[in-house]
Amino acid sequence: MKEFVGEATSGENGVRLMFIHVNWGSSTQAQMYKTALSSAHSLARTGEHVKNYWPQMLVLTGRAQARPALVDLAHLITKAGSLMIVADISQNKLTHKERATRARTNDEWLQERKVRAFCAGIDGLSFELGARALVQCTGVGRLAPNVLLMGYKSDWATAPANDLTSYFNVLHTAFENRLAVAILRVPGGLECGALAVEDTPTAGHTATSAGSGELRVRQNIMHADSDLDIRGDSQPSSRHNLSNLLSLTTSRSFTISETKKEKTRKPMDIHRQIVYRASNGVELSKDQLTQMSIFQRKQVLLRVPDGKESGTLDVWWLYDDGGLTILLPYILSQRSTWSNVKLRVFALANRRHEMELEERNMANLLSKFRIDYSSLTMVQDITEPPQPETKKLFDDLTKKFTDQSIGEEYRISETEMLTLAEKTNRQLRLRELMLANSKEARLIIMSLPMPRKGSVSAPLYMAWLEMLSRDLPPVLFVRGNHTSVLTFYS
Amino acid sequence: MKEFVGEATSGENGVRLMFIHVNWGSSTQAQMYKTALSSAHSLARTGEHVKNYWPQMLVLTGRAQARPALVDLAHLITKAGSLMIVADISQNKLTHKERATRARTNDEWLQERKVRAFCAGIDGLSFELGARALVQCTGVGRLAPNVLLMGYKSDWATAPANDLTSYFNVLHTAFENRLAVAILRVPGGLECGALAVEDTPTAGHTATSAGSGELRVRQNIMHADSDLDIRGDSQPSSRHNLSNLLSLTTSRSFTISETKKEKTRKPMDIHRQIVYRASNGVELSKDQLTQMSIFQRKQVLLRVPDGKESGTLDVWWLYDDGGLTILLPYILSQRSTWSNVKLRVFALANRRHEMELEERNMANLLSKFRIDYSSLTMVQDITEPPQPETKKLFDDLTKKFTDQSIGEEYRISETEMLTLAEKTNRQLRLRELMLANSKEARLIIMSLPMPRKGSVSAPLYMAWLEMLSRDLPPVLFVRGNHTSVLTFYS
Numbered sequence: 001m002k003e004f005v006g007e008a009t010s011g012e013n014g015v016r017l018m019f020i021h022v023n024w025g026s027s028t029q030a031q032m033y034k035t036a037l038s039s040a041h042s043l044a045r046t047g048e049h050v051k052n053y054w055p056q057m058l059v060l061t062g063r064a065q066a067r068p069a070l071v072d073l074a075h076l077i078t079k080a081g082s083l084m085i086v087a088d089i090s091q092n093k094l095t096h097k098e099r100a101t102r103a104r105t106n107d108e109w110l111q112e113r114k115v116r117a118f119c120a121g122i123d124g125l126s127f128e129l130g131a132r133a134l135v136q137c138t139g140v141g142r143l144a145p146n147v148l149l150m151g152y153k154s155d156w157a158t159a160p161a162n163d164l165t166s167y168f169n170v171l172h173t174a175f176e177n178r179l180a181v182a183i184l185r186v187p188g189g190l191e192c193g194a195l196a197v198e199d200t201p202t203a204g205h206t207a208t209s210a211g212s213g214e215l216r217v218r219q220n221i222m223h224a225d226s227d228l229d230i231r232g233d234s235q236p237s238s239r240h241n242l243s244n245l246l247s248l249t250t251s252r253s254f255t256i257s258e259t260k261k262e263k264t265r266k267p268m269d270i271h272r273q274i275v276y277r278a279s280n281g282v283e284l285s286k287d288q289l290t291q292m293s294i295f296q297r298k299q300v301l302l303r304v305p306d307g308k309e310s311g312t313l314d315v316w317w318l319y320d321d322g323g324l325t326i327l328l329p330y331i332l333s334q335r336s337t338w339s340n341v342k343l344r345v346f347a348l349a350n351r352r353h354e355m356e357l358e359e360r361n362m363a364n365l366l367s368k369f370r371i372d373y374s375s376l377t378m379v380q381d382i383t384e385p386p387q388p389e390t391k392k393l394f395d396d397l398t399k400k401f402t403d404q405s406i407g408e409e410y411r412i413s414e415t416e417m418l419t420l421a422e423k424t425n426r427q428l429r430l431r432e433l434m435l436a437n438s439k440e441a442r443l444i445i446m447s448l449p450m451p452r453k454g455s456v457s458a459p460l461y462m463a464w465l466e467m468l469s470r471d472l473p474p475v476l477f478v479r480g481n482h483t484s485v486l487t488f489y490s
Numbered sequence: 491m492k493e494f495v496g497e498a499t500s501g502e503n504g505v506r507l508m509f510i511h512v513n514w515g516s517s518t519q520a521q522m523y524k525t526a527l528s529s530a531h532s533l534a535r536t537g538e539h540v541k542n543y544w545p546q547m548l549v550l551t552g553r554a555q556a557r558p559a560l561v562d563l564a565h566l567i568t569k570a571g572s573l574m575i576v577a578d579i580s581q582n583k584l585t586h587k588e589r590a591t592r593a594r595t596n597d598e599w600l601q602e603r604k605v606r607a608f609c610a611g612i613d614g615l616s617f618e619l620g621a622r623a624l625v626q627c628t629g630v631g632r633l634a635p636n637v638l639l640m641g642y643k644s645d646w647a648t649a650p651a652n653d654l655t656s657y658f659n660v661l662h663t664a665f666e667n668r669l670a671v672a673i674l675r676v677p678g679g680l681e682c683g684a685l686a687v688e689d690t691p692t693a694g695h696t697a698t699s700a701g702s703g704e705l706r707v708r709q710n711i712m713h714a715d716s717d718l719d720i721r722g723d724s725q726p727s728s729r730h731n732l733s734n735l736l737s738l739t740t741s742r743s744f745t746i747s748e749t750k751k752e753k754t755r756k757p758m759d760i761h762r763q764i765v766y767r768a769s770n771g772v773e774l775s776k777d778q779l780t781q782m783s784i785f786q787r788k789q790v791l792l793r794v795p796d797g798k799e800s801g802t803l804d805v806w807w808l809y810d811d812g813g814l815t816i817l818l819p820y821i822l823s824q825r826s827t828w829s830n831v832k833l834r835v836f837a838l839a840n841r842r843h844e845m846e847l848e849e850r851n852m853a854n855l856l857s858k859f860r861i862d863y864s865s866l867t868m869v870q871d872i873t874e875p876p877q878p879e880t881k882k883l884f885d886d887l888t889k890k891f892t893d894q895s896i897g898e899e900y901r902i903s904e905t906e907m908l909t910l911a912e913k914t915n916r917q918l919r920l921r922e923l924m925l926a927n928s929k930e931a932r933l934i935i936m937s938l939p940m941p942r943k944g945s946v947s948a949p950l951y952m953a954w955l956e957m958l959s960r961d962l963p964p965v966l967f968v969r970g971n972h973t974s975v976l977t978f979y980s
Contacts, residue, residue, distance in 0.1 A: 032533050032536060033533055033544060033572075033632075034571050035529045036526070036532070036533040036633055037571060037573055037633060038571070039529050040608075041606060043522050043523055081523075081527060082527065083527055083630070085630070096667070099667075116531060118531075120626075120627055121626065122622075122626045123626070125619060125623065129614075129615060129619060129623075130623075132612075132614060133615065133619075133620075133626075133627055134627055136610075136611065137610055137612055137623050137627035137628050138627050138628070138629075138630070139629070139630055140573070140608045140628070140629055140633055142526075143526055143527060143530060143630055
């Protein structure tokens with residue numbers, strides 16, 4: 001294989017070349033390429049088998065540094081050796097230079113955070129079509145995503161109708177393409193899913209369809225020998241390194257035992273100033289920064305005064321989705337940072353008088369899967385009517401969308417409300433049960449209700465998710481899409 | 491890693507599972523996955539280097555079997571061990587079943603033809619956006635395409651304005667994303683780029699943006715023991731296997747020396763009936779079938795009565811594009827099926843009185859690249875005015891588009907004609923030179939004129955390509971997009 005770098009000196013009318021390299025490529029690198037390609041081909045030929053299932057994640061982060069918690073979570077799940085693709089959708093067309101800069105920034109940020117992932121960027125497509133393209137095209141052969149991870153759209157109630165519909169349609173697209181879906185919500189003034197970053201004023205508009213907030217990362221990379229600080233407007237707190245900030249932080253529900261590695265920092269780090277701002281321009285509080293790094297820190301058990309344990313990993317396994325809802329917490333519990341956290345499983349009891357039998361069955365099932373859980377709770381009373389205050393919260397949430405004056409495609413019709421009343425009550429009741437049981441959990445992983453096409457509208461569906469995650473610890477909604485759950489999705 | 495296949499028996503209200511597999515995955519397969527992933531990561535970390543350039547091809551075939559010549563050509567180029575992705579864009583949204591069927595059909599066809607390639611499918615996007623998505627998203631890390639190969643849009647003059655613009659824009663998209671572009675035109679009543687296949691009447695509409703013809707492949711796969719032929723309307727000739735048909739074929743410019751391998755056929759092949767039809771429903775002639783398999787057969791030299799050699803591989807290397815235009819014919823000449831074909835290089839002489847010097851320079855250059863060519867011709871007189879009949883052909887081609895009544899975005903304005911008159915003359919003159927020199931070539935590989943954005947309109951550009959390829963042997967237009975040619979594209 002031969003190649004050269006040429007430079008024409010007389011325009012298009014002729015070929016004149018200046019020789020820069022004329023030689024054979026490095027054989028090691030060539031071999032690396034051959035290995036990568038042929039192993040991808042061998043893998044493609046093995047065919048899929050449930051025994052060799054790996055959660056391969058497509059993470060819709062926008063710019064990677066804009067949603068650190070999403071990246072960290074996906075990394076925790078895939079770091080043992082499965083595929084992770086960090087996807088960045090820009091609705092505006094970018095020039096090649098802008099595109100290259102964005103890709104490089106994402107890549108460097110991931111490397112710095114020690115996250116092993118590929119970056120995929122797409123521009124000039126709407127959020128919805130971009131996500132569709134990523135779901136269908138990324139990867140080669142079987143090195144392709146089977147789980148879509150995205151942030152919770154915290155501004156769903158106030159976002160433009162189009163944004164809400166796009167977000168909702170992306171869920172459908174993923175399910176229709178047989179991907180599992182995971183949605184992460186992290187509490188705090190600034191939602192994890194509500195971040196967008198701008199570090200170059202000239203860069204195109206980021207697809208902020210999944211959020212309303214904004215996060216600025218300013219980097220003044222100066223010469224290593226220079227001691228000048230060219231910024232005059234920086235707050236004292238923002239001068240510190242992010243990791244230092246974090247180690248000073250405490251909050252009620254999180255304890256930080258991060259072991260500070262005081263390695264000799266690279267010279268450029270000295271001048272890196274990271275300023276995180278919310279959409280209103282106010283710098284983020286330490287509490288919010290803590291939330292953003294939840295999946296980076298070591299999780300420890302915390303005993304609060306009343307003797308109850310906090311800091312558990314609670315799994316609300318409500319539907320059979322092929323098992324992803326129980327596989328993900330299992331994987332998390334295998335990571336050193338989460339190994340101290342107790343895994344508690346909550347499942348629904350169908351019939352009160354068969355409670356014991358059902359519990360035995362479930363315990364049996366979990367032990368067959370070798371899931372090492374610390375407690376199993378069969379939750380009953382799911383069919384009981386929710387409390388008036390829960391009902392009121394839901395009514396407040398949906399009030400705007402039941403109004404007759406609102407656009408058809410954006411309205412929750414009376415018929416829909418009535419038809420789905422039972423399901424709605426179920427989510428409301430679940431909220432009460434979660435508040436009663438999992439308020440102090442470190443993380444809740446729960447089955448995502450299915451957005452049945454043509455049955456539930458975008459605003460009603462988002463209201464359900466809101467009910468299931470508001471005023472709660474970080475929640476990860478999960479829904480697998482195995483062949484065995486085909487009958488659930490129509 | 492654990493996984494299971496579950497089946498719910500009591501709806502959404504609880505989890506009841508039937509165990510099918512609960513065990514560890516096969517360790518060989520697991521290892522295969524790890525190898526594929528980690529080698530893709532190692533490769534991504536090596537960074538790009540011109541010394542390790544591989545032409546990694548993204549082939550816009552639609553259904554793979556619809557454009558066999560495109561697939562065969564890409565395979566010839568990549569078979570030594572580089573990436574090939576066969577892409578299928580469907581403008582309609584497909585159901586998961588349709589999507590899976592299409593992917594499987596493509597895959598099986600490729601395997602049968604012994605082509606090592608990955609399939610990528612995208613649906614629910616226009617041809618233009620679908621191609622954009624594929625260009626930007628397919629692959630992982632550096633296992634990603636750097637050359638876009640597509641068929642020549644033979645119906646450009648009669649296609650709807652939108653189709654023409656889309657096709658033209660895809661070229662721009664590829665260049666803007668720093669991919670090289672290759673366009674293949676194969677002569678004959680049925681253009682290679684003008685094929686679409688329908689083998690299931692229920693399948694969605696194929697993106698036929700690149701062609702007007704249609705090719706039917708009907709497959710009646712019956713039980714191996716059955717002798718019934720359920721088709722009554724088949725023509726006698728269509729009952730034969732395609733490869734048998736080909737071995738009976740002769741035509742003026744192609745000789746077939748295919749060595750028939752009479753292996754024991756798989757039982758299902760007995761009942762496979764392939765009927766190739768043009769868009770008007772007429773079955774394809776043997777000549778047309780021959781054209782379709784040009785890159786499959788062994789190419790031999792043919793001496794025609796007047797003593798001239800035919801069956802050469804002619805390279806018209808007109809612009810410096812980083813070298814792809816000379817690399818591709820070099821790769822072809824290394825393949826056993828093309829090793830007998832003589833490689834002839836044509837380049838442009840700029841100044842008549844420096845002819846000899848320029849020829850020496852070029853010969854020098856080629857020998858430095860170790861390109862083993864059989865002849866080098868410096869072509870002069872490129873700036874001379876073209877003959878009246880050539881001019882007339884061009885005027886006939888563009889007549890429709892210079893009309894004042896035609897839509898603005900679809901018209902060749904007078905200003906454009908005047909501004910680009912010199913370039914147009916150049917293409918016309920090139921046509922004359924090609925007709926004089928390469929009429930009997932087996933394949934012509936030539937530099938693709940650059941579709942300068944905002945300067946040349948879609949119809950004028952296509953008229954240029956038409957002039958450069960009509961009544962000629964198969965033509966492969968090639969344009970690299972190396973960093974060193976950045977100054978050529980603005």
